[in-house]
Amino acid sequence: MQVTSMFFKKTASMKLDDPVLQESLRKFKGKFVDARARAVAEVDAWETVRSHAARLRDHAIENLDAYLVEFERNATRRGATVHWAETAEEACEIVVGIAKANGVRKVTKSKSMVSEEINLNERLEAVGVQVVETDLGEYILQLANEPPSHIVAPAVHKTKEQVADLFVAAHHKPRLTDIAAMTREAREALREHFLTADMGISGSNFVIAETGTTLTVTNEGNADLVTTVPRIHCVITGIEKVIPTLEDFATLIRLLPRSATGQSIANYLTLTTGVKAPGETDGPEQMHIVLVDAGRTKFVGTDMQAMLRCIRCGACMNHCPVYQNVGGHAYGWVYPGPMGSVLTPTYVGIENAGDLPNAATFCGECAVVCPVKIPLPDLMRKLREKQFDRKLRPWGERLGLAAWSYAARRPSLYAALTKFAARFAAFLGGKERLIHRLPGLDGWTKGRDMPAPEGRTFRELYGERQRRKASSADERR
Amino acid sequence: MKVGLFVTCLVDLVRPSVGFATLKLLEEAGCEVVVPETQTCCGQPGYNSGAREVAMDLARKVLAEFRDCDYVVAPSGSCSGQVKAHYVEDLFHDSPERPEFEKLAAKWYELSDFLVNVLKVESVPRKFASPVTYHDSCSGLRELGVKMQPRYLLQMAGAPIHEMAECEKCCGFGGTFSVKLGDIATRMAANKVANARASGAKAIVGGDLGCLLNIEGRLRREGDLETQVLHFAEVLAGGSDDDQGERRPPQINADKRR
Numbered sequence: 232m233q234v235t236s237m238f239f240k241k242t243a244s245m246k247l248d249d250p251v252l253q254e255s256l257r258k259f260k261g262k263f264v265d266a267r268a269r270a271v272a273e274v275d276a277w278e279t280v281r282s283h284a285a286r287l288r289d290h291a292i293e294n295l296d297a298y299l300v301e302f303e304r305n306a307t308r309r310g311a312t313v314h315w316a317e318t319a320e321e322a323c324e325i326v327v328g329i330a331k332a333n334g335v336r337k338v339t340k341s342k343s344m345v346s347e348e349i350n351l352n353e354r355l356e357a358v359g360v361q362v363v364e365t366d367l368g369e370y371i372l373q374l375a376n377e378p379p380s381h382i383v384a385p386a387v388h389k390t391k392e393q394v395a396d397l398f399v400a401a402h403h404k405p406r407l408t409d410i411a412a413m414t415r416e417a418r419e420a421l422r423e424h425f426l427t428a429d430m431g432i433s434g435s436n437f438v439i440a441e442t443g444t445t446l447t448v449t450n451e452g453n454a455d456l457v458t459t460v461p462r463i464h465c466v467i468t469g470i471e472k473v474i475p476t477l478e479d480f481a482t483l484i485r486l487l488p489r490s491a492t493g494q495s496i497a498n499y500l501t502l503t504t505g506v507k508a509p510g511e512t513d514g515p516e517q518m519h520i521v522l523v524d525a526g527r528t529k530f531v532g533t534d535m536q537a538m539l540r541c542i543r544c545g546a547c548m549n550h551c552p553v554y555q556n557v558g559g560h561a562y563g564w565v566y567p568g569p570m571g572s573v574l575t576p577t578y579v580g581i582e583n584a585g586d587l588p589n590a591a592t593f594c595g596e597c598a599v600v601c602p603v604k605i606p607l608p609d610l611m612r613k614l615r616e617k618q619f620d621r622k623l624r625p626w627g628e629r630l631g632l633a634a635w636s637y638a639a640r641r642p643s644l645y646a647a648l649t650k651f652a653a654r655f656a657a658f659l660g661g662k663e664r665l666i667h668r669l670p671g672l673d674g675w676t677k678g679r680d681m682p683a684p685e686g687r688t689f690r691e692l693y694g695e696r697q698r699r700k701a702s703s704a705d706e707r708r
Numbered sequence: 709m710k711v712g713l714f715v716t717c718l719v720d721l722v723r724p725s726v727g728f729a730t731l732k733l734l735e736e737a738g739c740e741v742v743v744p745e746t747q748t749c750c751g752q753p754g755y756n757s758g759a760r761e762v763a764m765d766l767a768r769k770v771l772a773e774f775r776d777c778d779y780v781v782a783p784s785g786s787c788s789g790q791v792k793a794h795y796v797e798d799l800f801h802d803s804p805e806r807p808e809f810e811k812l813a814a815k816w817y818e819l820s821d822f823l824v825n826v827l828k829v830e831s832v833p834r835k836f837a838s839p840v841t842y843h844d845s846c847s848g849l850r851e852l853g854v855k856m857q858p859r860y861l862l863q864m865a866g867a868p869i870h871e872m873a874e875c876e877k878c879c880g881f882g883g884t885f886s887v888k889l890g891d892i893a894t895r896m897a898a899n900k901v902a903n904a905r906a907s908g909a910k911a912i913v914g915g916d917l918g919c920l921l922n923i924e925g926r927l928r929r930e931g932d933l934e935t936q937v938l939h940f941a942e943v944l945a946g947g948s949d950d951d952q953g954e955r956r957p958p959q960i961n962a963d964k965r966r
């Protein structure tokens with residue numbers, strides 16, 4: 232996916248004025264948030280589970296090499312082939328290679344954000360492989376030729392009406408607007424693909440070292456058909472997804488669906504270990520697991536490492552007031568919301584994602600809800616520090632910051648400047664005591680007035696009060 | 709008990725009456741209040757813009773200014789969060805200066821928290837009869853657990869509280885965010901204003917001047933000249949010191965509005 236994060240600010244402003252998107256966002260807004268709150272309340276020791284999960288993810292990341300090798304050993308023992316891809320390019324080459332070597336003509340896919348990261352569909356299509364997304368949301372987006380705008384509910388920006396139009400164009404059937412009926416129609420269309428695909432591609436929510444297992448968490452059951460029906464199953468996943476044991480999975484699965492959609496448990500947990508064994512009736516003949524780095528090791532050993540704990544639940548974006556108002560596309564790459572504002576600059580380079588670390592008020596909601604306790608605002612601040620050190624922000628902003636820094640450390644100068652500023656701004660406010668336009672602060676005054684200062688600083692007034700007190704004390708003496 | 713008042717840069721510049729209201733609340737509760745003259749800012753604007761060094765310098769300055777106070781009180785959850793959470797856990801995390809900052813953090817209180825949990829006040833100087841709605845500012849709420857304290861005090865003043873929908877949602881201020889990403893900030897403020905107005909309250913009350921300016925700015929731009937936007941200290945103690953006139957509401961000719 233092309234990175235357009237540099238234009239966050241501009242795109243976000245456009246999204247604010249897009250009535251269709253705003254309608255979708257308005258409908259979406261409370262849904263996952265309320266459901267999550269209810270689901271979390273069911274768990275007695277939610278905070279304890281969170282802390283435990285954060286620790287276990289940290290432990291896995293700190294021993295990434297050992298657990299990945301253990302995973303490879305166990306997966307291989309069960310007949311899977313493990314591939315290591317350092318870059319997005321390598322990952323694509325591996326998958327394309329597998330497809331070519333096996334004469335694959337059609338691929339069914341369940342949802343995989345890593346495949347979005349590396350543009351896998353395009354690459355497969357370029358060599359003549361038909362790719363069919365089978366997650367309903369992803370299927371809709373494939374018809375619309377659009378990227379996802381949410382990591383769990385990828386088509387959340389689309390209205391029912393837009394989807395109905397897409398279905399008419401794709402299925403050549405009468406227009407439906409009942410969601411259940413539309414879903415049925417999509418399922419029917421997908422059914423044939425499930426049965427005729429040569430290869431299934433899935434992501435993996437976690438990979439389990441001790442058993443060599445990959446797994447998907449879905450609500451539609453499409454991943455079961457993708458992973459078991461075709462003769463080849465290809466898993467594509469990030470290296471940071473590894474966890475040591477099945478027991479750890481049991482911990483994390485208490486958190487994941489609750490945080491993501493507010494479900495106590497997702498409809499389908501599909502655990503796949505190895506190929507069809509002799510005597511078994513189903514399962515793929517070949518299983519390939521592509522472990523993708525593509526920027527992940529850049530986090531290891533840095534002050535950004537906590538980000539690798541992420542279990543892709545989407546809670547941070549669901550709760551983010553910025554995401555809630557602008558939606559996912561404004562973020563300009565695969566991962567939106569607070570987690571995207573941390574991941575994107577690190578994956579694609581901070582110079583290509585300038586606005587993202589600043590796309591937050593630091594309200595802290597994301598950090599409060601993140602099931603693995605990633606301090607997202609702190610990580611964004613660290614990115615801002617990098618921008619500051621590398622002078623990546625616009626000059627006007629840097630100049631303002633420099634002036635403020637100089638003055639704030641010099642109390643007498645500061646007192647003089649604020650004394651002047653308070654008077655001047657009060658004058659600008661006029662009788663209304665409101666400033667409607669302030670050059671240099673149009674960002675504020677475009678949509679809001681600026682309540683004018685009272686006219687004198689607290690420092691001045693307090694100084695006078697103290698002097699008056701002192702003199703009246705003198706008089707009394 | 710010697711209490712240092714950290715006025716905050718915004719109150720100093722924009723609305724000194726909040727500072728005087730704070731002073732009055734503390735003095736009437738029997739505190740000996742000192743206001744170090746050299747104070748400027750807690751450093752948060754620089755800190756959140758990536759200018760770590762400046763933030764550390766200003767933190768040291770704050771530390772020195774309030775060294776001999778038993779307590780420090782600020783009419784802001786945001787500045788208090790900066791001192792109590794970020795000085796210690798981030799800026800001086802592995803520094804030899806850390807213990808000093810831990811001491812500062814331990815004696816530092818957000819105003820409502822101090823009144824309720826340290827001074828344990830049972831009355832406030834002023835009555836306020838109009839219904840109010842309370843906006844929970846993010847840092848106070850999430851970094852310091854300020855939630856019931858201001859409401860408790862408002863009730864002491866006799867103010868009926870009409871809770872608005874999403875009272876814990878960010879208003880869009882976010883310091884420099886409010887200017888850098890002004891369109892988004894404006895939309896967030898508009899959401900806040902809509903919720904506040906739907907509550908039927910006559911005054912929107914909060915504990916951080918930044919948020920209040922943002923909310924009031926949007927409210928006035930939308931043409932609402934009636935609803936008051938107040939710091940809770942102003943509600944509890946009046947918007948004035950004996951030296952100061954009551955804070956006037958804006959005088960606006962509605963026809964002139966854009």
Ligand code: SF4
Pocket residue numbers: 490540541542543544545546547548570597600601602603604605
């Ligand atoms: S950062 Fe946390 S809240 Fe956001 S998607 Fe990852 S795990 Fe979920």
